[in-house]
Amino acid sequence: MKGTALDNPKTIAEKLLSRAADANVRAGDIAVCRPSYAMGTDGSIPMAIDYLAGMGRTRVADAGQLLFAMDHYGISSGPNALALQAKARKFAHENDIQLFDVGDGIGHQLLIEKGIAAPGRLVVGADSHATSYGALNCFGTGIGSSDLAGVMFCGQMWLEVPRTIRVHLLGRLPEGVSAKDIALVLARRMGADGANYMALEFAGPGVATLDMDDRIVLSNMAVEIGAKAGIFPCDSVLEDWLQRVGVGDYTPIAADEGAQIEQVVEVDLSALRPQIALPHRVDNVTDLEAQPFTPVDVVYLGTCTGGRMRDYHEALEVITRAGRISDEVQVVVTPASGQIYTEMQSTGMLGRFRALGAQVELPGCGACCGTCGTIPANGQKIISSANRNFRGRMGNATAEIYLASSLSCAHAAVRGGFGQ
Amino acid sequence: MNEVLASGSARLLGDDINTDYIVPSHRKKETIDPQVLRAFVFEDIHPGFYEAMGAETILVAGTNFGCGSAMEVAVTVLQAAGVKAVIAKSFSRTFRRNALNNGLLLCQADATHLNDNDAVTVGLENGTLTIDTNADERIKAGTMPAFMLEMLSHGGLTRFLMAKGGFE
Numbered sequence: 001m002k003g004t005a006l007d008n009p010k011t012i013a014e015k016l017l018s019r020a021a022d023a024n025v026r027a028g029d030i031a032v033c034r035p036s037y038a039m040g041t042d043g044s045i046p047m048a049i050d051y052l053a054g055m056g057r058t059r060v061a062d063a064g065q066l067l068f069a070m071d072h073y074g075i076s077s078g079p080n081a082l083a084l085q086a087k088a089r090k091f092a093h094e095n096d097i098q099l100f101d102v103g104d105g106i107g108h109q110l111l112i113e114k115g116i117a118a119p120g121r122l123v124v125g126a127d128s129h130a131t132s133y134g135a136l137n138c139f140g141t142g143i144g145s146s147d148l149a150g151v152m153f154c155g156q157m158w159l160e161v162p163r164t165i166r167v168h169l170l171g172r173l174p175e176g177v178s179a180k181d182i183a184l185v186l187a188r189r190m191g192a193d194g195a196n197y198m199a200l201e202f203a204g205p206g207v208a209t210l211d212m213d214d215r216i217v218l219s220n221m222a223v224e225i226g227a228k229a230g231i232f233p234c235d236s237v238l239e240d241w242l243q244r245v246g247v248g249d250y251t252p253i254a255a256d257e258g259a260q261i262e263q264v265v266e267v268d269l270s271a272l273r274p275q276i277a278l279p280h281r282v283d284n285v286t287d288l289e290a291q292p293f294t295p296v297d298v299v300y301l302g303t304c305t306g307g308r309m310r311d312y313h314e315a316l317e318v319i320t321r322a323g324r325i326s327d328e329v330q331v332v333v334t335p336a337s338g339q340i341y342t343e344m345q346s347t348g349m350l351g352r353f354r355a356l357g358a359q360v361e362l363p364g365c366g367a368c369c370g371t372c373g374t375i376p377a378n379g380q381k382i383i384s385s386a387n388r389n390f391r392g393r394m395g396n397a398t399a400e401i402y403l404a405s406s407l408s409c410a411h412a413a414v415r416g417g418f419g420q
Numbered sequence: 421m422n423e424v425l426a427s428g429s430a431r432l433l434g435d436d437i438n439t440d441y442i443v444p445s446h447r448k449k450e451t452i453d454p455q456v457l458r459a460f461v462f463e464d465i466h467p468g469f470y471e472a473m474g475a476e477t478i479l480v481a482g483t484n485f486g487c488g489s490a491m492e493v494a495v496t497v498l499q500a501a502g503v504k505a506v507i508a509k510s511f512s513r514t515f516r517r518n519a520l521n522n523g524l525l526l527c528q529a530d531a532t533h534l535n536d537n538d539a540v541t542v543g544l545e546n547g548t549l550t551i552d553t554n555a556d557e558r559i560k561a562g563t564m565p566a567f568m569l570e571m572l573s574h575g576g577l578t579r580f581l582m583a584k585g586g587f588e
Binding site for chain 2: 030032043044046047050051052054056072073077078080081125127142143144145146147149150153154156158192193196197226228249281296347369370371376388390391392393395397
């Protein structure tokens with residue numbers, strides 16, 4: 001890379017993309033980048049295969065750069081979905097592309113668990129929540145099927161280098177408040193397009209108080225305020241985590257002193273209260289305790305936002321303390337990955353959830369976007385640890401989806417609803 | 421010199437039209453064929469939208485058009501339904517990418533004062549996008565980077581890459 005930190009200060013996003021483009025790029029430039037990895041799902045791969053075929057190709061340029069995850073469709077998604085999945089699977093086998101099959105889990109979670117997303121890399125996913133990889137000091141961003149086909153064709157893609165908003169975190173979360181509440185507060189304050197085209201850079205002393213699960217939630221939800229990426233620094237919390245996963249080959253990227261920051265958003269974690277997003281907008285957020293009591297029919301615990309060990313530990317503790325799930329409520333548990341499922345099984349958590357009456361589903365995207373798993377009945381109210389509550393999102397436009405932390409969802413499971 | 425890029429009848433939409441509203445996620449598990457999926461365009465927010473569409477439509481929306489999922493059928497379905505261009509105050513980034521990659525013309529401009537069925541023409545004048553309406557009004561819609569214009573002129577990303585054998 002050309003230039004020095006002193007005469008050419010850059011943001012994390014500018015440095016990460018300069019590295020991926022092997023060029024000195026700045027915010028506003030179009031960078032032709034070589035992603036370290038590109039992930040596709042059964043929801044996006046079939047269309048990418050069609051685009052590639054339209055380019056006269058059936059072979060990919062670099063199979064080692066690609067990862068396929070069969071996460072959006074499951075055994076109950078119907079014959080047409082399974083045919084789309086079979087098309088993706090066959091293509092992976094023909095091209096020797098690493099494939100995570102049905103039940104292995106959500107692609108984003110797998111890329112994080114397997115050490116594929118690591119500091120200094122550009123890792124893209126043909127799914128909007130690829131921003132999750134930012135927790136690993138990666139430039140993680142969502143692409144479409146044609147971009148994925150482009151990477152298959154030539155190993156490269158175009159990216160406009162984003163400007164940066166610094167999210168300065170102070171203090172420590174109080175008891176009962178989660179990273180999901182930080183994400184919802186950001187949506188509340190900034191709006192669903194508040195960070196459109198921008199990179200979020202999480203900084204400040206509050207970062208050190210957040211574990212990896214917390215950071216993944218914030219990076220994951222960055223796209224809900226329009227951000228192109230939501231990037232954390234590489235600190236001892238991340239380094240310890242990488243060591244546990246067994247990743248040694250990485251290059252941490254930090255912002256230069258004097259880098260061009262467009263806006264600073266300060267969040268005092270210690271002042272936060274549990275939040276809830278009301279139907280049908282992610283930024284329709286209010287204090288949970290300010291809501292009148294609202295009965296719910298379904299509590300959904302899962303997804304690439306809220307389907308990790310911490311989520312289930314916290315939820316199980318709340319439900320166990322209360323002794324029971326409300327008779328009126330159906331609790332659906334969909335672990336984000338097979339590894340999480342296995343750990344829940346070996347620690348007895350799955351058994352405890354089942355004994356309390358919860359329904360445990362196979363790892364994957366589950367009920368999040370109405371493509372597999374439980375679909376709500378007409379007019380039902382769902383409180384969910386997921387990231388989106390658009391009308392029709394879970395496959396039924398008459399249902400109402402509320403978003404909250406796993407902890408708040410668990411309280412709703414016990415009380416049969418949320419609010420006062 | 422004003423080159424006409426698209427023309428059609430305006431259809432007005434609001435702010436934050438997400439891709440699930442353009443076509444619900446659960447529809448694409450049945451097929452990704454836009455000729456089939458077009459019948460479900462806006463079904464959850466405007467039932468009957470597709471039936472009422474003409475052959476050439478210009479969508480006019482508020483802020484953050486295309487937010488949510490990165491699913492590319494949200495673009496190909498609009499194209500199959502006869503949408504020639506989308507004018508919005510702002511676009512979500514993945515939708516914008518997918519649109520450019522598929523050769524769907526996007527104009528960033530405020531045209532929300534238009535009415536349904538107003539005739540709209542989008543043109544290019546010295547690198548600047550212009551929107552002409554039947555009220556003899558001309559709205560400037562900004563410039564487009566040369567790279568994006570070149571990709572659009574090829575008809576999208578895959579044709580661009582095929583023509584050039586790659587990016588470089």
